[in-house]
Amino acid sequence: MQKNALNILLADDDEDDRLFFKDAFEEIKIQTKVQFVHDGMQLMDHLMDPENKLPDILFLDLNMPKKTGKECLIEIKKTDRLKNIIIAIYSTSSSEEDIEDTFVQGANIYIKKPSDFNTLKKIINEVVTVNWHYHTSGLNRDNFLLRLK
Amino acid sequence: MKWIPNFNSSNSLRVIFVIAVFILLFLSSIAYKHNQDLNESSKLAMHTYEINLQLERLMSAIKDAETGQRGYIITRNNRFLSPYLYSRDKVNASFVTLKKLTVDNAVQQKNLENLFKLIIQRFVSFENCLKYSDPKTYDKRKLDNHMFGGRILMENIRFQVDKMNDIERKYLKKRLEIYDQEISLSPVFSISLFLTALVFILLAYRQISRDFQRLKVFNKRLLISSGLMDESEIIGKFSTWQWDLDANKIDYSDNQFRLLGVPPNSFVPVKETFLDFVHSDDKQEVSKSMDAIIEKKNLPFIYYKIVRPNNEIRYFKSTGKLLTDQQGSKILLGINFDITDEHLLNIELQERNKELEKSNKELASFNHVASHDLQEPLRKIQTFISRVSEADKAVMSESGRDYISKIAVSAKRMRVLIDDLLLFSRTNTTKKEFIKSNLNELLQNAESELTEVIHEKKAIINASKLPKLEVIPYQIEQLFINLIGNSLKYNRAGVAPEISIESEKVVSTDYPDLLEQSVKKFYKITFRDNGMGFDPQFKETIFILFQRLHSKTDYPGTGIGLAICKKIVENHKGHILADSTQNVGSTFTVFLPE
Numbered sequence: 119m120q121k122n123a124l125n126i127l128l129a130d131d132d133e134d135d136r137l138f139f140k141d142a143f144e145e146i147k148i149q150t151k152v153q154f155v156h157d158g159m160q161l162m163d164h165l166m167d168p169e170n171k172l173p174d175i176l177f178l179d180l181n182m183p184k185k186t187g188k189e190c191l192i193e194i195k196k197t198d199r200l201k202n203i204i205i206a207i208y209s210t211s212s213s214e215e216d217i218e219d220t221f222v223q224g225a226n227i228y229i230k231k232p233s234d235f236n237t238l239k240k241i242i243n244e245v246v247t248v249n250w251h252y253h254t255s256g257l258n259r260d261n262f263l264l265r266l267k
Numbered sequence: 268m269k270w271i272p273n274f275n276s277s278n279s280l281r282v283i284f285v286i287a288v289f290i291l292l293f294l295s296s297i298a299y300k301h302n303q304d305l306n307e308s309s310k311l312a313m314h315t316y317e318i319n320l321q322l323e324r325l326m327s328a329i330k331d332a333e334t335g336q337r338g339y340i341i342t343r344n345n346r347f348l349s350p351y352l353y354s355r356d357k358v359n360a361s362f363v364t365l366k367k368l369t370v371d372n373a374v375q376q377k378n379l380e381n382l383f384k385l386i387i388q389r390f391v392s393f394e395n396c397l398k399y400s401d402p403k404t405y406d407k408r409k410l411d412n413h414m415f416g417g418r419i420l421m422e423n424i425r426f427q428v429d430k431m432n433d434i435e436r437k438y439l440k441k442r443l444e445i446y447d448q449e450i451s452l453s454p455v456f457s458i459s460l461f462l463t464a465l466v467f468i469l470l471a472y473r474q475i476s477r478d479f480q481r482l483k484v485f486n487k488r489l490l491i492s493s494g495l496m497d498e499s500e501i502i503g504k505f506s507t508w509q510w511d512l513d514a515n516k517i518d519y520s521d522n523q524f525r526l527l528g529v530p531p532n533s534f535v536p537v538k539e540t541f542l543d544f545v546h547s548d549d550k551q552e553v554s555k556s557m558d559a560i561i562e563k564k565n566l567p568f569i570y571y572k573i574v575r576p577n578n579e580i581r582y583f584k585s586t587g588k589l590l591t592d593q594q595g596s597k598i599l600l601g602i603n604f605d606i607t608d609e610h611l612l613n614i615e616l617q618e619r620n621k622e623l624e625k626s627n628k629e630l631a632s633f634n635h636v637a638s639h640d641l642q643e644p645l646r647k648i649q650t651f652i653s654r655v656s657e658a659d660k661a662v663m664s665e666s667g668r669d670y671i672s673k674i675a676v677s678a679k680r681m682r683v684l685i686d687d688l689l690l691f692s693r694t695n696t697t698k699k700e701f702i703k704s705n706l707n708e709l710l711q712n713a714e715s716e717l718t719e720v721i722h723e724k725k726a727i728i729n730a731s732k733l734p735k736l737e738v739i740p741y742q743i744e745q746l747f748i749n750l751i752g753n754s755l756k757y758n759r760a761g762v763a764p765e766i767s768i769e770s771e772k773v774v775s776t777d778y779p780d781l782l783e784q785s786v787k788k789f790y791k792i793t794f795r796d797n798g799m800g801f802d803p804q805f806k807e808t809i810f811i812l813f814q815r816l817h818s819k820t821d822y823p824g825t826g827i828g829l830a831i832c833k834k835i836v837e838n839h840k841g842h843i844l845a846d847s848t849q850n851v852g853s854t855f856t857v858f859l860p861e
Contacts (some may be wrong), residue, residue, distance in 0.1 A: 134647050138654075210643050233649035233682065 123149040124246060127173035129190065130154070130208065131182045135231065142239045148246055156160040158185025162193060165200055165264070172203060175245065178225070180209040180216060188219060195224045206245055212263075221262045228263045275835075280478075280666035283471040290464040304446045311442050314436040318368050318375075321361045322428045325382075328357035329424060333417070336393055340400045351393070358386060372438075373433060382427045382763055385420055392417040508536070510599040512561070526583075526605050528575030546572035546580065560599060561626045564589040570606075582610040624772075634692055643686055649678045654729055654782050680823070687827040691812070694742065694834045704740045706733035707791075712769070722754050730768040734790050734806060736859055744836045754796035756822060759850065765797045772861070781858065783844045788861040789841070795854045800847040809845055 129138050136154050143152050153173070161178075162185065164170055176194075180187035186212045188205065194200045205226045207220045217228050227245065232238050241264060332354035339348030339796045342426065362383060366757050369375035392413050399410035497520070500506055508515075508524035517538065521531035528546050534540065538557075545553045549571035560566040566587040587601035660668050710730055714721065723730070751766060758764040770792045775782040782789055801809065801816050808814050810833040813826040829845075832855075836843040839859055847853035 132643075134650075138650055141654075210646060231646060233646040233653075234679075235650055238650070267725040 123151050124175065125173045126150050126152045126175055126177070126246075127161075127164070128152065128155075128177040128179075128208070129158065129187070130177070130179040131157050132179070134185055135179070138235060138240075139240060140259050142235065142242050146239055146243050146246075148243070148267055150246065157181045158190045161185070161190050164192065165203075172200070175204045175206060177206050177229075179209040180207060180211060180220070180235065183191075188216075188223065191220060191223045206264075217263055225262075226257065229262070259264065270285075280474055281549045283467045283474075287464045287467040287471070290460050293373055294460055294464070294818060298852065307447050308443055311439055314368065315439040318365065318435050319432055321365045321368065322463045323384070325358055325361040325365070325615070326425065326428055328354040328361065329386065329421070331357075332390070332393060333421065336396060337378060340396065340678050343363070355390065362386075375434060377433045378427060378434070382424065385424045385427055389417060392420055411710070417553050444849070446644075461861065467486050472726055475669065478620060501525070504605040504606075508541075508601045508604045510538070510601070510652065512597040512599060514596075523603065525602060527573065528577060528579065528581075539569055544573045544575070546574050548572065558603075560587050560589060562782060570817075581605055582607045600679045615819070630692070634689065642682075645681055645685070648674070652678065683823070684825050684827075687812045687825040689829075690745070691827050691831050694745075694831055694838065699739050699742075699838060701737045702740055703735060704743065705735050705744065705771075706738070709738075709740060709744045710747050712744050716744075716748050717755065720752070723758045724755055724758060724764055726764040726767045727765065728768070729771055733770050733792065734772075736790065736861065738839060738859065739835075742838060746835045746857070749832050750857075753828060753855075754798055754853070756824070757798045757801075757817075757853075759797065759799045762797060767793075767795045769793050769795075773858070778842075778858070779845070783840050783860070786840065786860040790861060791857045793854055794857070795852060797852040800851055800853050802849060804849055806847065810843065 128136060130136055130139070140152060141152075143150055153164075155164050161182075165172070178190060179185045182190075187209070191205060191207075194203065194205065201224075202235070205225045205227075207225045208231060209214075209216060209229070210231050212230045220228060229241055229245070232241060244264070274350075332351045333346050335351035335354070339345070339351065352558070362379075365379055366376075369379055395413040396410060396417060398404055399406045399413060500520055504526070506526050507520045508523050508685060509518045517536040517540075519536050524531040524533060542550055542554055553569065553571050556566060556569050566585070567588050568584055570584050575581060576777035582605070584604040584606045585597060585601060589597045590600055592598060620782055652671060653712055660671065663671070674745070707730070710733060714728060720726070754766045755764050770790055773791045775784050775786055775788050775789055777791075805816055809816065810829050810832040814830075815824065815826040817824075833843055838858070841857060841859040843858070845853065845854040846856075
């Protein structure tokens with residue numbers, strides 16, 4: 119394991135999506151270590167276990183069994199050890215309500231799952247290479263939802 | 268309080284009566300005095316007459332004595348001497364009477380004393396005459412002297428008597444004159460006073476009869492209005508009750524009894540009677556608010572149930588107010604409404620509301636299904652197709668490649684459909700926040716959203732100044748996008764699209780069939796293009812959901828765009844119209860309330 123490899127964690131119950139995600143990361147050739155969890159409970163267990171290294175970026179699906187993405191988000195933001203993890207919401211939904219809620223709860227960016235593999239690669243590339251410190255300080259309602267130029 | 272007719276005359280009536288009574292009292296006291304005076308004067312006349320009489324008696328007694336003595340002196344017969352002897356007693360008796368009669372008059376007393384002295388001297392002269400006429404002691408000269416002296420004394424006595432009579436007469440005359448003066452004043456005065464009193468009483472009578480007429484009229488009106496009140500209570504299903512707090516007397520209107528399910532006046536209400544009818548659930552509440560009304564003077568509406576004697580439950584709404592009338596007595600006025608029908612209707616409405624809420628929730632969950640669950644597999648189909656690499660395609664048969672591309676087109680179309688449907692349903696379900704917005708800015712946003720197509724088609728958009736209106740900004744932006752997008756899409760082949768947007772203020776009365784008449788002024792915004800246009804017979808159907816005029820291979824679309832436009836305009840209580848001439852252009856007119 120390389121020292122400065124990015125630690126990525128995807129929480130998504132959909133096997134196909136995890137597959138697309140894994141393939142996309144392999145193709146963009148950025149040094150990353152991608153891990154997967156299948157539902158909200160597993161995500162929280164993984165994060166709470168001190169043995170596990172905390173991810174640099176957490177991609178969080180909203181619609182998950184056992185514990186939804188929103189519930190996980192709230193819990194993470196309440197936990198001191200976890201609250202600084204960069205959280206990218208990664209969801210099929212583009213409803214105003216979901217975007218609004220997750221913004222208020224402190225997620226860093228909202229990604230609507232694309233329907234094209236090349237777009238997915240672009241998105242992941244964008245998210246991974248963004249200067250998060252800079253992005254977070256200028257975060258507002260308008261740039262919260264990721265739009266590719 | 269206004270509802271008591273004001274009889275102002277009662278005070279002036281009182282004044283008139285008091286004046287009349289005083290005048291009459293004054294008149295009767297004058298009459299009494301007059302009577303008194305008459306009495307006095309007659310007594311006085313009697314008094315004078317009596318004195319006169321007594322003095323005459325006195326005189327005649329002396330004359331009797333004189334005559335007797337003379338007879339005796341001439342005849343020397345003792346029989347003549349007896350009147351002389353009696354006269355002395357008579358004189359004395361008269362004298363005593365006179366003394367009594369003149370007891371209050373010092374002058375007359377003095378005169379009487381002088382008279383008495385003269386009479387004594389006269390009698391002394393009588394004695395001397397008798398003495399010197401007696402043959403034994405006869406002395407002619409002395410007798411002559413005494414006889415003559417007696418004559419003079421007699422004249423003096425007569426003078427004195429006349430003087431006394433005179434004084435009495437003068438006194439009487441003076442007194443009568445004084446009375447006459449007093450009495451002569453009163454007839455004119457008293458008659459005028461009497462007439463005044465009469466006038467006052469007549470005035471009062473007139474006022475009373477007028478008041479009586481007015482009272483009759485008011486009484487009739489009161490009867491009518493109380494009858495009407497009874498009727499309206501029955502019709503309006505309400506009732507009134509009054510509680511006179513000072514007399515602690517409670518009155519129910521007839522309908523109050525009826526609302527409680529008993530015949531009118533079937534019992535005498537006291538404070539607790541009403542509570543007997545109140546449902547046990549609400550008893551405490553009602554009792555509390557009845558007490559509170561006395562403190563707060565006002566009762567907000569309370570809602571409760573009552574139980575009729577036949578166990579029927581009715582729903583009541585009540586209010587009340589503490590009134591203080593002109594006399595300062597406190598009356599609690601209460602009004603009860605039987606709202607059972609409304610209440611039941613309300614319950615029904617609530618149930619329907621719940622059903623509506625339920626179906627709304629279902630709609631929302633349908634939305635969710637559409638947005639999530641339907642999109643998910645579609646997205647995967649599209650992603651998997653995008654995963655079929657060029658290398659994969661190269662080893663496929665031609666028809667295989669064709670199928671793949673057809674799958675991709677269909678999937679894309681399905682995505683557009685789902686997105687548009689979602690947009691359409693969100694136009695209605697998402698919250699509608701009206702914000703004062705500059706429509707020029709919204710138009711700019713719409714244009715920038717469409718920049719690519721505008722560039723591609725080399726379109727020209729001319730917009731006049733648009734107003735600032737209270738709108739749902741993102742919806743109006745969507746409206747502009749759809750309308751301009753439509754014009755861009757259906758341009759005439761080989762002609763660059765030209766869209767002109769104009770706005771003017773109109774009054775709703777000019778468009779009675781189209782516009783909400785409760786709003787006076789509207790802005791009419793027209794979008795005119797030089798596109799291919801459409802057959803005007805479709806100018807209404809084009810706003811219907813999924814209604815399309817062109818084949819989807821020529822012009823991709825879902826038939827939702829204009830339906831969304833219509834919905835957005837309806838959300839703003841406006842109206843949208845379309846008109847067109849084929850191969851010349853179309854015009855869309857949007858009315859938005861000011």
